[in-house]
Amino acid sequence: MIPLLLLLQAAPHDALHYDITLIPSDTSAHLLGEVQVTWLLGSTKPVTMELDSAMRVIRVLVDGKPNTRLSRTMYARSTTEIEVPHQKQPGDSISTRVRYRGYPRGGLITGKDARGDRTVVADHRPDRVQYWLPTPSLRDDKATVSLHVQVPLGYRVIADGALEKVDTLAYGHAMWHYNLDRPVPAYGVNVGWVGGLLPQRER
Numbered sequence: 001m002i003p004l005l006l007l008l009q010a011a012p013h014d015a016l017h018y019d020i021t022l023i024p025s026d027t028s029a030h031l032l033g034e035v036q037v038t039w040l041l042g043s044t045k046p047v048t049m050e051l052d053s054a055m056r057v058i059r060v061l062v063d064g065k066p067n068t069r070l071s072r073t074m075y076a077r078s079t080t081e082i083e084v085p086h087q088k089q090p091g092d093s094i095s096t097r098v099r100y101r102g103y104p105r106g107g108l109i110t111g112k113d114a115r116g117d118r119t120v121v122a123d124h125r126p127d128r129v130q131y132w133l134p135t136p137s138l139r140d141d142k143a144t145v146s147l148h149v150q151v152p153l154g155y156r157v158i159a160d161g162a163l164e165k166v167d168t169l170a171y172g173h174a175m176w177h178y179n180l181d182r183p184v185p186a187y188g189v190n191v192g193w194v195g196g197l198l199p200q201r202e203r
Contacts, residue, residue: 011042011090015136015143020189023150024120029103029110031055035134036097037143047084047096048137050130055102062086063095080130081137098134107131113194121192128187135186142183150175151193159191160184 019036033055039047051057059066062084084096107128110120122129126139149157153172161180168174178191 012138012141013042013045013047013136014040015141015186016040016093017144017146018186018189019146019148020133021148021150022191024193026152029108030101031104031108031132032099032101033133034097034099036095037134037136038093038095041086041088041090041092041094043090044086044088047086047094049082049084049096049098049134050080050137051082051098051100051134052080052105052131054105055100055132057082057098057100059097059099060084061095061097064097082134100134104132107133117195119192119194122190124187124190126185126187129189133186133189139187140185142185142188144183145178145180145189147178147180147189147191148175149178149191149193152195155193155195157191157193160189 015037017038019038021034023032025031037049041047060082082098086094088094107123107130108120109123110118113119122132129135145161147159147161149159150169150173151157153168153174155174157176157178159176159178159180161178161182164177164179166174166176
């Protein structure tokens with residue numbers, strides 16, 4: 001029994017589902033993001049994620065509530081690690097929600113298409129995703145994905161999975177909603193957006 005207990009205490013946490021909201025700037029590389037991850041806990045150790053220190057963490061919620069033990073995460077970070085303590089047991093589930101903003105130093109490739117329209121696509125190399133997306137410490141941990149991207153009307157968002165809907169928002173913007181039921185690692189989140197096209201529902 002004791003070896004089994006020790007094994008449970010040492011087991012890694014398992015990411016089950018990512019709910020990702022991205023709001024890129026219309027005119028610059030600035031990105032506002034919010035990522036909620038549902039975890040199956042493997043131990044009593046904190047949940048850890050990686051996000052480049054150039055991205056400022058604005059807020060961290062645990063099961064929808066602020067965690068007062070996260071002060072060193074909320075301000076300037078000198079490392080990529082976001083550490084989220086909890087008081088749950090192995091086998092329990094927990095959700096973490098990280099809101100952040102900044103200018104990614106990599107991971108998103110900005111350019112122009114053949115028509116000269118602005119394009120932004122994710123770089124799928126495993127060591128690049130943490131520049132713009134909080135990721136599990138285990139890079140190959142796979143989870144399903146819900147993806148929401150807000151862009152100006154006239155932009156088109158392309159991502160893996162099914163396009164659920166496109167909501168028209170105020171101030172000439174739209175929110176595109178995709179859902180991917182096939183579990184993928186964080187670096188497998190394929191997403192991009194391009195200007196100069198009329199938004200339309202995928203067939």
